[in-house]
Amino acid sequence: MGPRAGDALKGAIRGGKKVAGEAAEAALEQGAKHVGTDAAEEAAETAARGTSPAGAASTIAPNSTPGAVVPGKSGSFAELDAKAVVGDQLTPHHMPQAAAKFTRRGDGGALVLPHEEHVLTRTYGASGRRIAREEIGLSFREVLARDIRDIRRIGGVKYNEERGTPPTA
Secondary structure, three states, X not given: OOHHXXXXXXXXXXXXXXXXXXXXXXXHHHHHHHHOHHHHHHHHHHHXXXXXXXXXXXXXXXXXXXXXXXXXXXXXXXXXXXOOXXXXXXXXXXXXXXXXXXXXXXXXXXEEXXXXXXXXXXXXXXXXXXXXXXXOOOOHHHHHHHHHHHHHHHHOOOOOOOOOOOOOO
């Protein structure tokens, strides 16, 4: 990895403080099983020290259904999927994608996104299958960092707890 790529990866991890919120933490916890506890803890600590880039204010709007997910809510895919409301156009986005097989599908970390943002992610649909093949051999941490950068590309800082409205549901 060249110096610019290394700096980009470090910046993504450092800046990933709350982009994926608990999803990043849950994913890191699950990743500890695959990359080792020390690496997962280091990634979590690095993310916790990170800073957010300047950006627009939050546009996260709560869902009116009690107990339902809202954009920016994070947790395991199974937990979020179980709270989904049919027709609300919200969907849990695996981070890293389930096709990478770092975790079982339901146990993987996820971040709730509006459908129109989910389709823009680098791992959605056919793009996701291609990306999974290209990223074979990358570490959990490297793939998660790419996913965090991707969410920032799509949503700016609106999913950052320190810059936007923290998810409450």
